[in-house]
Amino acid sequence: MKRDLDIHVAIIEDDETIREGYAFLIGNTDGYKVVGTYPSYEDAAKRIVKDNPDVILLDVELPGISGIDALPKLKKILPDTHILILTVYEQEMLIFRALGSGAAGYLTKNTPADKIVAAIHEVMEGGGPMSAHIARMVISSFKRNESTPLTRRETEILEQIATGKSRKRIAEELFIDLETVKSHIKNIYHKLNVHSKADAIKAAKDNKFI
Amino acid sequence: MKRDLDIHVAIIEDDETIREGYAFLIGNTDGYKVVGTYPSYEDAAKRIVKDNPDVILLDVELPGISGIDALPKLKKILPDTHILILTVYEQEMLIFRALGSGAAGYLTKNTPADKIVAAIHEVMEGGGPMSAHIARMVISSFKRNESTPLTRRETEILEQIATGKSRKRIAEELFIDLETVKSHIKNIYHKLNVHSKADAIKAAKDNKFI
C-alpha cells in the first residue's frame, strides 16, 4: 500500500542488481515509497524533479558525472531533498567533499538493508547517519595533537596568525606589546623549523597543532 | 561470569542513580565488565589508572573539574583508553571541544541502554558513535555555503590567502601573474566589503564561503 505520507526515496546507482535490490527492499518496507531509480546522474536529471523524492540514495562511482560532482547539482535543483551517499570508498577526500557539498549522511555499501532503511528514517528526523568507520574518520578530523612543541601562548598566537591578522592587530587584541608577539613568532618559527607565516600555518595544520 | 576478554568499562558520573544504573546494565551484559565507577574526576584520578578501563563513559556536568576539562587529563594518563561523552547538552562548542580533545564518541543521555552498550562495542571496533542530532551538527559543520558571491577563482585564491601565502607565492603556484592575483583580491575585498586579509578570511569563514 503506497500512501502520500510515505517517505519518497530515489536511488541513483549504476549497478542494476544493487539498484533494484535496494528499490525492492525499501519499496516493500512500510512507510517508504520508491519514486525513482536511475542508473546515472544524467538520467536522474531528466525526471528527478517531478519524481520529487524526500531522500536520494546516491552512489559515488557513477558513469559520466560522478556522484560527488552530481551532489551539488542535485542540491541545486532539489534544495530540500536529503542526500545519502552510498559507496564502497572510504577515502577522506571523498567523504569531506561530499559532506561539504551538503550530503546528509555517508554509508558504506556493506551496510545491511535494515540499517539503510533506518538511515533514511534518521535523515528525515534530522539525524546524520554514518557508517562506523566513516564516523571515526570524521571525529578524528577534529582531534588535535596534544603533544605539541608549542606553548599555550604560542599556539594562541599561531591561531591568530592563521586568521590573517597582522602582528600589530594580534598584539592589540591580546593586550601585549608588538615586540612580544614578534618574539613569540620567532620562537614558533624556530620550533617548527620554518621561516614564514605560510609554512608555519601549514606545518601546524599538518600536525594538527591548530 | 567476568573474564579478562571482557571489555572493561569505567563510568564517571555524579548522579548516583544514573551511575549505578549504567553500571548495572553494562555489568550484566555478556562481554562487558565494569571496573570502576566514580562520582567525579577527582575521585577517578586516584584509582582509574590501576582500574585500567578500555572505555570510559564520561559525563560532562561533573562537580569540580568538568567532564570536558577532565577529558584531556584522562587521555594523558590513559592514552589508549577510549572515552565516550555522555551528556544532556547539545551545545556546538561543547561537542567540538570534546571531539577536539580526543573523545571517541558523543551520546546524549536519552540514548537507550542497549544503544549505549552498542556504542561501547562500536568504539572498540574503531567506530565513532554519535547520537543522531549530534551527527547532524557535526556534518553540517562541514557544509559550505553554496550561494557564494565569489567566483571559483576568487574562492580558490581566498583559500590560498587563508593559508598565509603571499600574493607572489599564490601567483607562482597558480601559474598566473602577480597582477592577476592582486586584481582578484581587489574584487574579493569589494564583494565582501572588507579592506584586509584578516577581515576577508573572517567574513568568508563566517559565511562558510571557504
Place this chain on the structure above:
DNA sequence: ATGCAAATCACCCGCGAAGGGGGAATATAT
C-alpha cells in the same frame, strides 16, 4: 631556595608585501 620554562618587552636592520587607484584584453558562457 633554586632553577627552569614561559611570557613579557626592547631596539636594530633591510626588503618585500599589502592595499588601493586606474584601465584593458581575452575567453566563456548563455
Place this chain on the structure above:
DNA sequence: ATATATTCCCCCTTCGCGGGTGATTTGCAT
C-alpha cells in the same frame, strides 16, 4: 550580443615581515 570571469598592466604609499641579540619577570616544580 552581452554579461561575467579571468587575465594582465601601470601607478602610488604605507606598513608588515623575518631575523639578530638581548633583558626582565612570573610561576611552577624540585
